[in-house]
Amino acid sequence: MGLMPRSLSARIRWGLLGACFGVCFPVLAIAIRWAQLGPAAATLAFQSDPLLWIILTAPVFLGTFAMVAGHQHDGLRSLSNSLEEQVAARTRSLSALTDHLTLIQDTIGDALIPIDLRGRVVGKPSARSVEWFDAEPSQDLIRRLAPDDRRFQSTLALGLLQLEEEFLPEEVALAQLPAALERGGRHYHLEYRGLPAVEGRRALLLTVSDVTDRIEADQERARRTEQHTVVAQILRDADGFRAFRAEARELLDLAIDADEARDRGRALHTLKGNAAVFGFGRIAMACQRAEDYLASHGAAVLSLEEQEALRATFQQSFREVEHFLLEDDAIRVARDEVAALLATIRDRASYEQIAQQLQAWSLAPLGPVLERLASHTRRLAARLEKDVEIAILQDNLRVDVGSYGAFFSNLVHVMRNAIDHGLESPEERVARGKPPQGRIQVKVTRGAAGLELEVQDDGRGINWEAIRARAEAQGLPARSPKELMEAMFTDGITTTDRPNDISGRGVGLAALRMACQDLGILLEVHSEPGLGTTFRFSLPPSPELPALTEVPRFDLHPSERGAPRLLD
Numbered sequence: 001m002g003l004m005p006r007s008l009s010a011r012i013r014w015g016l017l018g019a020c021f022g023v024c025f026p027v028l029a030i031a032i033r034w035a036q037l038g039p040a041a042a043t044l045a046f047q048s049d050p051l052l053w054i055i056l057t058a059p060v061f062l063g064t065f066a067m068v069a070g071h072q073h074d075g076l077r078s079l080s081n082s083l084e085e086q087v088a089a090r091t092r093s094l095s096a097l098t099d100h101l102t103l104i105q106d107t108i109g110d111a112l113i114p115i116d117l118r119g120r121v122v123g124k125p126s127a128r129s130v131e132w133f134d135a136e137p138s139q140d141l142i143r144r145l146a147p148d149d150r151r152f153q154s155t156l157a158l159g160l161l162q163l164e165e166e167f168l169p170e171e172v173a174l175a176q177l178p179a180a181l182e183r184g185g186r187h188y189h190l191e192y193r194g195l196p197a198v199e200g201r202r203a204l205l206l207t208v209s210d211v212t213d214r215i216e217a218d219q220e221r222a223r224r225t226e227q228h229t230v231v232a233q234i235l236r237d238a239d240g241f242r243a244f245r246a247e248a249r250e251l252l253d254l255a256i257d258a259d260e261a262r263d264r265g266r267a268l269h270t271l272k273g274n275a276a277v278f279g280f281g282r283i284a285m286a287c288q289r290a291e292d293y294l295a296s297h298g299a300a301v302l303s304l305e306e307q308e309a310l311r312a313t314f315q316q317s318f319r320e321v322e323h324f325l326l327e328d329d330a331i332r333v334a335r336d337e338v339a340a341l342l343a344t345i346r347d348r349a350s351y352e353q354i355a356q357q358l359q360a361w362s363l364a365p366l367g368p369v370l371e372r373l374a375s376h377t378r379r380l381a382a383r384l385e386k387d388v389e390i391a392i393l394q395d396n397l398r399v400d401v402g403s404y405g406a407f408f409s410n411l412v413h414v415m416r417n418a419i420d421h422g423l424e425s426p427e428e429r430v431a432r433g434k435p436p437q438g439r440i441q442v443k444v445t446r447g448a449a450g451l452e453l454e455v456q457d458d459g460r461g462i463n464w465e466a467i468r469a470r471a472e473a474q475g476l477p478a479r480s481p482k483e484l485m486e487a488m489f490t491d492g493i494t495t496t497d498r499p500n501d502i503s504g505r506g507v508g509l510a511a512l513r514m515a516c517q518d519l520g521i522l523l524e525v526h527s528e529p530g531l532g533t534t535f536r537f538s539l540p541p542s543p544e545l546p547a548l549t550e551v552p553r554f555d556l557h558p559s560e561r562g563a564p565r566l567l568d
Contacts, residue, residue: 110126110128110207110208110209110210111125111126111128111129111131111132111133111135111206111207111208111209112125112126112128112129112205112206112207113125113126113129113133113135113141113205113206113207113208114195114203114204114205114206115141115203115204115206116201116202116203116204117160117161117163117164117201117202117203117204118160118164119140119141119142119156119157119160120138120139120140120141121135121136121137121138121139121141122137122138122201122203123137123203124137125137129208132208132210133145133208141206142156142157145181145183145208146181146183149181149182149183152178152181155177155178156177156178159173159176159177159178160177162176163202163204164202170194174192174193174194174204177190177192178190179191181208185212186210186212187210187211187212187215188208188209188210188211188212189208189209189211190206190207190208190209191206191207191209192204192205192206192207193205193207222281222282223282223320225281226279226280226281226282226317227320227321229279230278230279230280230321231321231324232279233278233279233372234321234324234325235324236368237364237365237368237369237372238325238326238332239332239364239401240364240368240369240372240401241278241325242325243364243401243402243405244274244278244405244409245318245322246405247274247405247406247409248271248274248275248283248314251267251268251270251271251274252267252271252310252311252314254266254267255267255268255271255287255290255302255310256302256307256310256311261300261301262491262507262510264300264301264302265291265294265491265507266491266507266510266511266514267511268287268290268291268294269287269291269413269507269508269511270409270410270412270413270508270511271283271287272284272287272288272291273409273412273413273416273508274409274412275287276376276412277372277373277375277376277412278372280317282313282316282317283313283314283317286309286310286313286314287310289306289309290302290306290310293306331361331362333361334365337357337361337396340357341354341357341358344357360398361398363398363399363400363401364398364399364400364401365396365397365398365399366394366397366398366399366444367392367394367396367397369399369401369408370392370394370442370444371392373408373411373412373415373442374390374392374442376412376415377390377415377416377418377419377440378390380416380419380420381419381423384419384420385425386419386423386424386425386426386438387426387436387437387438388419388423388437388438388439388440389437389438389439389440390439390440390441390442391439391440391441391442392442393441393442393443393444394442394443394444395444395445395446397444397446397451399451403519404519404539406515406518406519407512407515407516407519407521407537407539409515410508410511410512410515411455411512412508413508413509413511413512414455414509414512414535415440415455416508417508417509418440418455418457418459418533419440421459421460421463422457422459422460422461422532422533423438423440423457423458423459423460424438424459424460432530434458438457438458438459439457439458440455440456440457441454441455441456441457442454442455443456447538449538449540449541450538450539450540450541451537451538451539452536452537452538452539453536453537453539454534454535454536454537455534455535456532456533456534456535457532457533457534458531458532459532459533460529460530460532461527461528461529461530461531461532461533462488462525462527462533464484464527467484467487467488467493468484468487470487470492470493470494471483471484471487471490471493474490474492474493476490476493485525488509488525489509489510489512489513490510491507491510492507516537519539519540520540521537521538521539521540522537522538523535523536523537524536524537
């Protein structure tokens with residue numbers, strides 16, 4: 001092979017070599033005959049021996065065979081070279097694609113981390129994963145994601161274990177894995193997707209997105225919306241806001257420092273409801289988180305971290321709006337109230353009547369207090385997709401908010417329960433033969449001994465059987481109607497199995513009854529299955545001022561005497 005030029009094709013080279021190899025056989029045969037028989041016999045054998053001629057033709061056959069083999073060798077070599085070039089080209093293409101995908105993976109804003117069901121990194125994490133969490137292959141990612149959050153670690157580890165044991169369908173198990181992470185002042189959103197097995201182990205692709213800017217933008221929008229809502233409440237009823245602020249501070253202190261766990265729970269739940277009524281959404285959410293903490297940890301006292309978070313939210317929320325509140329002793333009266341006083345004077349009323357009207361102006365109008373409750377209830381109804389009409393019936397009354405503020409603050413629990421538990425959905429109401437729109441009526445009248453207030457709904461009524469079951473489970477008597485009523489106002493008794501941020505923790509009505517007992521307010525409840533529930537309250541007069549003063553209503557159109565005309 002080394003004696004022939006490499007430029008010759010393989011079939012020619014192989015043909016020549018075969019021919020040369022084949023010549024060896026006849027030459028050897030003639031040489032043997034020559035040595036054995038001599039020249040004459042060798043010449044005769046050459047002319048007459050068929051075997052010798054067959055040997056002589058061997059170079060032709062061998063050369064031809066070698067040429068055919070060379071031709072096949074040329075084809076195989078060409079095919080091999082083509083395959084090698086294709087493999088090399090495909091390798092270069094895959095390498096370029098891999099480099100391109102790696103570049104994309106490393107330049108997008110999310111962290112992409114392949115993990116197994118033990119929480120260890122498998123494969124190559126993206127550059128963002130290394131930057132944010134120092135993720136490297138074979139490392140325990142759970143601790144690197146949240147080194148200081150034991151709750152997150154345990155939740156993620158438990159969720160991965162459920163996936164590994166296939167206790168739940170994969171989609172359900174993936175949905176239960178933690179989706180939010182807070183670390184170093186940043187907020188992250190986590191998503192999980194199944195991957196093909198890596199090294200024989202099931203794997204997930206964890207995508208971590210930094211959503212801090214979005215959350216901060218949402219929080220800023222919520223803050224501004226809250227501020228506008230609260231400022232509107234201040235402008236509408238400054239006295240009511242002052243009373244709420246004073247009581248809210250007391251409730252906050254009780255929620256954190258009260259001696260009894262029962263009192264802490266009541267104060268926290270009432271603060272949540274009142275904050276929502278006045279539009280302090282962040283305070284309500286902070287109270288909800290505190291309630292969730294107590295429930296999930298089985299604790300009776302908030303941790304120092306939870307206490308600090310609750311106080312910080314409370315102080316910041318009030319600090320942002322208090323400069324809109326003018327700290328003065330001004331009394332604000334409506335134009336028709338001034339007209340009523342003028343008419344009283346012109347009708348030569350007694351000094352006692354005039355003094356009573358002037359004294360009434362030092363009390364707070366009851367209308368704004370009840371309208372706040374109604375507005376809050378309408379928002380809750382919209383959230384729960386319930387259609388409701390809320391009617392406020394009150395005859396231009398004023399009330400001593402300082403004396404009865406605790407009662408009106410706790411009245412929110414009745415309104416929230418009416419929406420969440422009492423009123424049915426529109427579809428359920430139609431199925432029961434009711435109009436799709438529910439109705440809640442708040443009616444206030446002047447009674448012989450003071451204020452009479454009723455809250456009535458046309459919902460499904462109180463589920464006394466659920467109350468009986470809960471009471472018996474806690475070892476409370478629940479046979480007679482009186483015992484059932486007592487159980488309904490006991491902490492921890494509720495008719496729902498799923499508490500939410502509206503109601504269902506069994507502390508709201510207990511807080512309401514305690515406020516009524518402290519203020520000497522008589523409380524009655526009447527409920528019929530399928531027809532609705534009525535709460536009736538009888539408020540005694542205030543020890544310092546009349547509990548309630550009814551300001552006469554006048555027609556502001558001039559009468560014959562040129563003064564407003566008394567309507568009733």
